Amino acid sequence: MFPVQQITQALYNMPFGMACLWALTWNVLILLGCVAVGELLIRLNRQHRVAEVPPPLTFTEVGLAVSTVVLNTLISVLGMWLWRMGWIHPVPFSLGRMLLDFGVFFLGMDLGMYVLHRVAHHPRIYPWAHLTHHKYENPRPLTLFVLNPLEVLGFGFLWLFAVLVYPATVEGMVLYLTFNVVFGLLGHVGVEPFPLGWIKRPVLKEISTSTFHAEHHQDSHHNYGFYTLIWDRLLGTLSPAYEEDFQRARTQHFDSSD
Numbered sequence: 001m002f003p004v005q006q007i008t009q010a011l012y013n014m015p016f017g018m019a020c021l022w023a024l025t026w027n028v029l030i031l032l033g034c035v036a037v038g039e040l041l042i043r044l045n046r047q048h049r050v051a052e053v054p055p056p057l058t059f060t061e062v063g064l065a066v067s068t069v070v071l072n073t074l075i076s077v078l079g080m081w082l083w084r085m086g087w088i089h090p091v092p093f094s095l096g097r098m099l100l101d102f103g104v105f106f107l108g109m110d111l112g113m114y115v116l117h118r119v120a121h122h123p124r125i126y127p128w129a130h131l132t133h134h135k136y137e138n139p140r141p142l143t144l145f146v147l148n149p150l151e152v153l154g155f156g157f158l159w160l161f162a163v164l165v166y167p168a169t170v171e172g173m174v175l176y177l178t179f180n181v182v183f184g185l186l187g188h189v190g191v192e193p194f195p196l197g198w199i200k201r202p203v204l205k206e207i208s209t210s211t212f213h214a215e216h217h218q219d220s221h222h223n224y225g226f227y228t229l230i231w232d233r234l235l236g237t238l239s240p241a242y243e244e245d246f247q248r249a250r251t252q253h254f255d256s257s258d
Contacts (some may be wrong), residue, residue: 005093008170012084021099023076027069031145034185038141045191050214050249054138054190064132065145069154075156082160089167101172106227107181112158114231117224120151137217139188183227187213192249199246206230211246215239 011019036189082088091097120130132148164171186193199205206229216223222239225232232238239245 002075004171004174006098008090011080015080016084019080020073020077020119024069024073027072027076030072030181031069031142032067033223034144034181035141038144038185038189041186041189042141043192045189045193048182048249049190050192050245051190051217052138054136054140054143057140057142061136061142061146064147065142067149068145068147071149071152072156073162073213075153079163082164088163090173091167093169093171098171098175100170101168102175102179104166104174105168105172107178107230108112108160108166109162109180110225110227111231112162112208113155113226114224116154116224118156118237121220121224134217139190139214139217141185141188143188144184161184179227183208186210190214192246194246196247196250199243206233209246211249212239212242215242215245232248246256 011022014022079088083090117130119125129148129150133143133146133151136143136146187208187210189210194209198207198209208225208227208229212223212225212229216239219239222237223232223242224237229238229242
C-alpha cells in the first residue's frame with residue numbers, strides 16, 4: 001500500500017494547477033481503459049450477448065462521454081480542494097480498516113445510487129435527465145459515460161458526501177472507486193462474461209451481472225441496483241426474468257459479427 005500513500009502525498013503537495021491536470025489525465029485514461037477492456041470482453045464473449053449489437057457510434061455519444069470526463073474531473077478537483085482545506089480526513093492505513101471502508105462504501109453507495117436511480121425514473125424527472133442514458137438501449141463500453149450531466153453530478157456529489165461524513169483510508173477509497181468502474185463497465189458491454197453457475201452460488205448470486213443491467217436498459221421498471229441485487233430483491237424491483245435471461249445468455253450462442 002506504500003505506493004498509494006506516496007502518490008497521495010505527492011498529489012497533496014504538488015501545485016493545485018498541476019493536480020487538476022493530473023485529475024484530467026487520470027479520468028481520460030479511465031475512459032480509454034474502459035473502452036479497451038470492454039471491447040476485449042466483447043470479443044471473448046461475443047456468443048453470450050445480453051443485448052443486440054449497438055448501431056454505429058454517433059457524435060452525440062462521443063460528446064456526452066467527453067462531457068462526463070470533464071465533469072468527473074471537476075468532481076475530482078473539488079474533492080482534492082476539500083481534502084486540502086481539511087474537510088476530508090483520510091485515516092491511517094491498515095488492512096482491516098481498508099476492507100471495512102470498502103464494505104461501507106460498496107453497500108452504502110449501492111443503496112444511495114439505488115435511491116437516486118429510482119428518483120431519476122420519476123415521470124417528472126426522467127424526461128430531462130435519465131432519458132439521455134436510456135436512448136442507448138443496446139449498450140457498448142462507451143455507454144457507461146454517455147450520461148446527462150445532471151446524472152454525472154448526482155453521482156459525484158453523492159460520493160463527495162460519503163467521504164465527507166465517513167473518514168476512510170485512501171486505499172479503501174481507491175479500492176471502492178476501482179470496483180465502481182469495473183461494475184459500471186460490466187453493465188454496459190452487452191455480453192455476459194460471468195460463468196453459468198454464478199447465480200447459483202451463495203453471496204455471488206447477489207452481485208450484479210451484465211445481464212442484470214442490460215435488462216434495465218430494456219425494461220426500465222426493474223433492476224435499479226448497481227453493484228448488488230439486494231435492494232431490488234428487498235423492494236420488489238428485481239426482474240422476474242433475471243435468472244432465465246442470465247441462463248439464456250450463457251447457454252444460447254449467438255452468431256455475431258461485432
